[in-house]
Amino acid sequence: MSAGSGHDEESPWPVGVALCTLAVVTVLVALVSEVFVESVQKAAESFGMTPAFVGFIVVALVGGAAEMASAFSAARKDRLDLSVGIALGSASQIALFVAPALVLLSFVVGPTPMDLQFWPGAIVMMLIATMTASLVTNSGRSAWFVGALLVMVYLIFAMTL
Numbered sequence: 001m002s003a004g005s006g007h008d009e010e011s012p013w014p015v016g017v018a019l020c021t022l023a024v025v026t027v028l029v030a031l032v033s034e035v036f037v038e039s040v041q042k043a044a045e046s047f048g049m050t051p052a053f054v055g056f057i058v059v060a061l062v063g064g065a066a067e068m069a070s071a072f073s074a075a076r077k078d079r080l081d082l083s084v085g086i087a088l089g090s091a092s093q094i095a096l097f098v099a100p101a102l103v104l105l106s107f108v109v110g111p112t113p114m115d116l117q118f119w120p121g122a123i124v125m126m127l128i129a130t131m132t133a134s135l136v137t138n139s140g141r142s143a144w145f146v147g148a149l150l151v152m153v154y155l156i157f158a159m160t161l
Contacts (some may be wrong), residue, residue, distance in 0.1 A: 036062070051123070053161035064090060084137055091133075096140050 040062075044054045061068075067090050075083040099116065106114035117127075132153055136146060 021031055050161055052119075053158070056122075056125075058157050088133060088137070123161065125160075128153070129157075 034139040037059075040054060040058060042052070043049075046056070048059070067086055071083045074080075074086065103114045103116055106112070132150065134148065
């Protein structure tokens with residue numbers, strides 16, 4: 001290894017194997033996501049759910065289950081900074097990278113280009129969620145009732161969809 005790398009021995013996995021594994025896992029996740037989306041669409045139709053409810057509530061809860069489990073685990077270990085970082089990092093990643101990237105990719109991949117037009121209620125909910133997250137995290141401290149209030153805000157959003 002090169003000097004100053006901090007490693008005394010070589011990695012047992014070559015970089016090529018790691019990249020191939022990452023590519024295969026990415027394809028498998030994409031396939032599972034396709035099955036998930038089709039299943040959710042059929043279930044939503046049979047239960048009479050609106051597309052907004054499915055997108056904001058169902059897909060967000062089920063799709064973010066692994067992240068939520070990590071955030072809960074960190075919070076259980078009294079690592080609130082890590083827990084909040086996981087939650088806010090995921091939301092920031094979606095808003096600042098994934099959504100714009102999908103819009104750009106839709107010009108190449110999709111049958112019709114996507115846009116980022118949201119209905120006014122979604123914009124208000126995003127604004128309220130952003131302001132609430134900012135107010136809650138600015139103090140650096142929290143208590144159980146703050147979490148209860150945040151869950152109530154989420155339930156109010158769910159009822160408006």
